Amino acid sequence: MFLTNIQLQNYRNYIELDLHTSNKVNVFLGPNAQGKTNLLEAIFVLALSKSHRTSKDKELIGWQSDSARISGGVDKRYGSIKLDLLFSAQGKKAKINGLEQRKLSDFIGSVNVVMFAPEDLEIVKGTPGVRRRFLDMEIGQVQPGYLHTLQQYGKVLQQRNNFLKASYSSGANLTMLEVWNMQLAEHGVKIMKKRKHFIHKLQSYAEQIHSGITNGSETLTIEYRPSYDADALQDESVLFDQFMIKLTQVKDQEIRRGVTLVGPHRDDLAFFINGKEAQIFGSQGQQRTTALSLKLAEIELINEEIGEYPLLLLDDVLSELDQNRQTQLIETFQSKVQTFITTTGLESVNVSKLQDAGIYYVQDGRVTR
Numbered sequence: 001m002f003l004t005n006i007q008l009q010n011y012r013n014y015i016e017l018d019l020h021t022s023n024k025v026n027v028f029l030g031p032n033a034q035g036k037t038n039l040l041e042a043i044f045v046l047a048l049s050k051s052h053r054t055s056k057d058k059e060l061i062g063w064q065s066d067s068a069r070i071s072g073g074v075d076k077r078y079g080s081i082k083l084d085l086l087f088s089a090q091g092k093k094a095k096i097n098g099l100e101q102r103k104l105s106d107f108i109g110s111v112n113v114v115m116f117a118p119e120d121l122e123i124v125k126g127t128p129g130v131r132r133r134f135l136d137m138e139i140g141q142v143q144p145g146y147l148h149t150l151q152q153y154g155k156v157l158q159q160r161n162n163f164l165k166a167s168y169s170s171g172a173n174l175t176m177l178e179v180w181n182m183q184l185a186e187h188g189v190k191i192m193k194k195r196k197h198f199i200h201k202l203q204s205y206a207e208q209i210h211s212g213i214t215n216g217s218e219t220l221t222i223e224y225r226p227s228y229d230a231d232a233l234q235d236e237s238v239l240f241d242q243f244m245i246k247l248t249q250v251k252d253q254e255i256r257r258g259v260t261l262v263g264p265h266r267d268d269l270a271f272f273i274n275g276k277e278a279q280i281f282g283s284q285g286q287q288r289t290t291a292l293s294l295k296l297a298e299i300e301l302i303n304e305e306i307g308e309y310p311l312l313l314l315d316d317v318l319s320e321l322d323q324n325r326q327t328q329l330i331e332t333f334q335s336k337v338q339t340f341i342t343t344t345g346l347e348s349v350n351v352s353k354l355q356d357a358g359i360y361y362v363q364d365g366r367v368t369r
């Protein structure tokens, strides 16, 4: 799929932008703080309806305005579509071909993207929350139903936590807890099964890619770590029973602490290079290569799931990769993936490898080709 054009109105530091893009590589060049990342972010938001940098939509609206708009034309396998996303104090509205979508999950995934940015190192190095967010964003793109389940789980979790907190101080009747437990387990096992399935597929692509980048010297493996000892490939009813038993085991502890201690909100995943955990033993370079392998694996995975390659967004990362990794990256995307790159200078980019690139200069929220 290709993003053929993008329009912005009062989006961050863009008052008005109308840009036609190249189907191959697009390089956004310019000094710091001019709007390069904002532009990549806008493409990301068009795909997922939320930013990779902030959970607060109102930060996306230009300071001088009270609403922002992102529109884009996308060429897909089966034809072209027009996407519109409007942010205002009333929330966000999403349209496909001019038709407002009642549920955002019907809009998400109309265009697919994979973003690789310096902060992705945190997927390997950071807290479990960063890894869960990575999982949720990626699974949600190819299976919008997943986000709905996640939302339902989140609501039950919050209500259950409120109940746990209140019951400790008031000594309330705990039979209600059984009801929350059933609902938590019902949504929870669906999430766990989808995560397990996704990680399994991601692993097979990432292992191959990582081996290629490291000339066969490193084997990358990914392990799903659910919040309790559960075999997530099990039948859903078995998983449900295991979940309920676990909740019974931790009941007293949960009431004392006023929080839910088991469930996918406490899941994690771990990365191993040649059998050693990358988060603990990996060098900075190995951790970065692991994050890169994951992102390149996602490209293949999305293609497998939906039959089209996503857009690749590379935010200020080429300069951090050595020539070998840059070449590997460029060769992977060049022929099949529309790519958007930001950089402060072309000297850090292996431009000789780029074919038919559109080079754009970004200054103070304006873009010139």
Ligand SMILES: Nc1ncnc2c1ncn2[C@@H]1O[C@H](COP(=O)(O)OP(=O)(O)OP(=O)(O)O)[C@@H](O)[C@H]1O
Pocket (backbone or CB within 6 Å): 011, 012, 013, 014, 030, 031, 032, 033, 034, 035, 036, 037, 038, 039, 059, 060, 061, 062, 063, 064, 316, 342, 344
């Ligand atoms: N809501 C907003 N309204 C107006 N301007 C904003 C808003 N949010 C951020 N900005 C401005 O956008 C600019 C940052 O843009 P961006 O992050 O895209 O920079 P960049 O060109 O990628 O720079 P770098 O090379 O340093 O990463 C800053 O000047 C910032 O003040």
